[in-house]
Amino acid sequence: MRTRNIFGLALGVLMVWMAGIAPALAAGHGIRFLNFAAFQKNNPQGKWDYDALVLGRFSSFISNMEAGSHILLLSHTADIKDGDVVNIQTDVLRADKGGKLGDSGINCQLSFEDRSTKQTTSFAVGGLCTILEITSTKDLSLKAIIPPASVPDTAQGEDVWVQLYEDPKTGIAFYANVSGKEQ
């Protein structure tokens, strides 16, 4: 009898959950992809500054950013689901004349959260990125902590990118959004 009660309670909780928060795909919103981009200012001490929101799909987004920065990486995942951990590595390992290994680039581990409901989609991204510039003359290893932040779903509106992080010293900034097709 007690087991039946527990089972019933669990079923009830599950039904409430299904009616409320459900992953985008389960809620009928279709497949999603996480897009992540990194840029570096051409002159970190210059006047040009990043915008918190930038419009554009992919090429137009990059063009819009080219006014004062250059792209370091652009990543488009093969689908994305709640709880996924995205690992992005674009650092270059290079041996110098002395045989010592240099390492320059960006490594990121991002956590993806799907907070969608049946009515609307909602996604968040947070994580850790390491900006590396280790050469024979430089030794920079910067840890960028990205607190969980909402990212726009371009499948439900404008092609917009949101800035997740900016490092004033190196002039490196990270942008992200979610794209996909509605079912």
Next chain:
Amino acid sequence: MGGELVRRLLKFMAIFLAAWMLGMLSPATGTVTSFPVLAMPVADAAGAAAPVPAGSDKMAQITLIIKKLRESMASLKDLDALEKAGMPKKDVDRMRRALEQKNQEMINQAIAEIRSL
């Protein structure tokens, strides 16, 4: 359970030892530097560099893997900062598991490369 833990610990220790030793290698001069026990020149009597050994490519590859492994292991510690930044503990734990799994893959790869030398 305990045996598995000991086996894993030994595996980690072996990799760290290898990483430490490889970190001291200087491929350009063909000598092992900064490591007192192994500080012996590989150059010939005339002072010319020794012929490039057949396994030098593999050594370079192992050095690369170990460098990445070191960085990746250091990143594990930084994940705690994410929790302070507001990320839920379950998400941080999931990221830690994912990173540990990737590290394990790199360890296995390094071991396979070391064995093939």
